[in-house]
Amino acid sequence: MKAVTDLKVDYDTAAWDGVISAQQKVVDQMKEDELKASAVIKLIEALPSADKVTVANKGQIEAAREAYKLLTDTQKELVDVTILEKAEEALKQAIEATPPFYTGKVAFKATKNGSTFTTTNKEIDFFVNDEGFKEIKISMGDVTEDFKTKVGNFTITEEIVNGTTYFRVITDKEYYASKTQTWRANADSVDTSIKGTVKFQATLTPYLSIESQQFYDWFTKK
Incomplete structure (x- = not known):
């Protein structure tokens, strides 16, 4: 073996x-x-x-x-x-959360019997001004649309008149919301019930509504 x-x-x-x-x-x-x-x-x-x-x-x-x-x-x-x-x-x-911010839908009805103009995707800036009041600015940018030609750029400024707080709107084109004509919403009538949307309600039916989560969060922050 x-x-x-x-x-x-x-x-x-x-x-x-x-x-x-x-x-x-x-x-x-x-x-x-x-x-x-x-x-x-x-x-x-x-x-x-x-x-x-x-x-x-x-x-x-x-x-x-x-x-x-x-x-x-x-x-x-x-x-x-x-x-x-x-x-x-x-x-x-x-x-x-970093500027510039842009809106969703913006709608503006200046008068009871007037037209409602809408636009979207517009640059929005919001801050507290030197007087300590809220101020909002919306710019149309380089576009061609009815909102720009009929309303144009606009600002919303918080103000106190005779002890009542208002938000006054001044536009570039809308006569009834200009430097010579007062279009404003009582602060108590501002509607923030829809998340992401701030609606400035004037007397009767005129209103201005702005969709923007960043603006909404800033505006409603206590």
Whole structure:
């Protein structure tokens, strides 16, 4: 009986080398995946926490997202994007809270029997002026439409007359809401019951309504 050490094992050298080569490729690919995923993880971990994200972080956050997009599906499985997603959501909110702001629908009916003019997507600025009163400005921009030709740019200014607080509207084009004609809404009649919309209701049916979440939040803030 031959000893085990005397036995000769025949094998296909080329086939065996092929197995070894394939295994090495798998190992090399795993190392490459880990390396590329690690680079993206470092970019994500370098992002500020959601409560500290500002518009200034926009480039950094976008770079991390783009780097993640370049990974293969296998490499993406190695990356936790929770921090990145929270940073992106915080950035979205920061951008929305940064001027310039734009309106949704704006509607103005200056007189009881007059026409109602509407427009959308107009730049809106709102602030407390030097006298301590709310002031709102809406600009038409470079457009051609009835609202611009019939109403034009306008301001809304808070004022107190004989102890009563009003919001006076002065437009560029509407005669009944001009510097020489008084169009105003009593502060007590301003309707903010629809979230995102502020409606200045004058006597009887005339009104001015403005859709803008940022303006609404500012106007209704106590």
